[in-house]
Amino acid sequence: xxxxxxxxxxxxxxxxxxxxxxxxxxxxxxxxxxxxxxxxxxxxxxxxxxxxxxxxxxxxxxxxxxxxxxxxxxxxxxxxxxxxxxxxxxxxxxxxxxxxxxxxxxxxxxxxxxxxxxxxxxxxxxxxxxxxxxxxxxxxxxxxxxxxxxxxxxxxxxxxx
Numbered sequence: 001x002x003x004x005x006x007x008x009x010x011x012x013x014x015x016x017x018x019x020x021x022x023x024x025x026x027x028x029x030x031x032x033x034x035x036x037x038x039x040x041x042x043x044x045x046x047x048x049x050x051x052x053x054x055x056x057x058x059x060x061x062x063x064x065x066x067x068x069x070x071x072x073x074x075x076x077x078x079x080x081x082x083x084x085x086x087x088x089x090x091x092x093x094x095x096x097x098x099x100x101x102x103x104x105x106x107x108x109x110x111x112x113x114x115x116x117x118x119x120x121x122x123x124x125x126x127x128x129x130x131x132x133x134x135x136x137x138x139x140x141x142x143x144x145x146x147x148x149x150x151x152x153x154x155x156x157x158x159x160x161x
Contacts, residue, residue: 089158097157101149113129
């Protein structure tokens with residue numbers, strides 16, 4: 001199973017837990033990570049994605065040499081998880097997840113919103129709005145939705161340090 005399929009599954013699972021079947025028309029879910037995770041050093045071990053062992057069979061007349069333009073297949077990146085199954089993600093990736101979930105709310109602004117993730121074991125998130133990006137009432141409603149969203153995401157994601 002590829003990382004993209006796993007990421008899409010995680011986003012779908014979080015969305016179903018939060019009761020959000022509403023998606024913004026233009027906004028796609030953000031990628032969970034921008035690069036391969038680093039090797040954990042605090043007793044956490046990386047989990048490898050399963051790779052089928054069987055290679056495709058070549059016909060008898062095919063040569064064993066690689067074609068000149070073909071690149072060798074790279075192994076998939078390892079996904080770091082904790083012993084209890086939580087994914088280890090950097091603060092930027094968690095902020096993108098939180099922002100992606102908030103974008104599903106009605107009247108959420110398309111721009112002028114920033115989410116900051118901070119802390120360690122019990123990480124938290126803070127939302128800020130640019131002037132004139134939303135109304136005071138909507139900003140208050142989004143801020144009130146944050147604690148519940150963070151509480152639910154903490155069950156699946158842990159901050160990588």
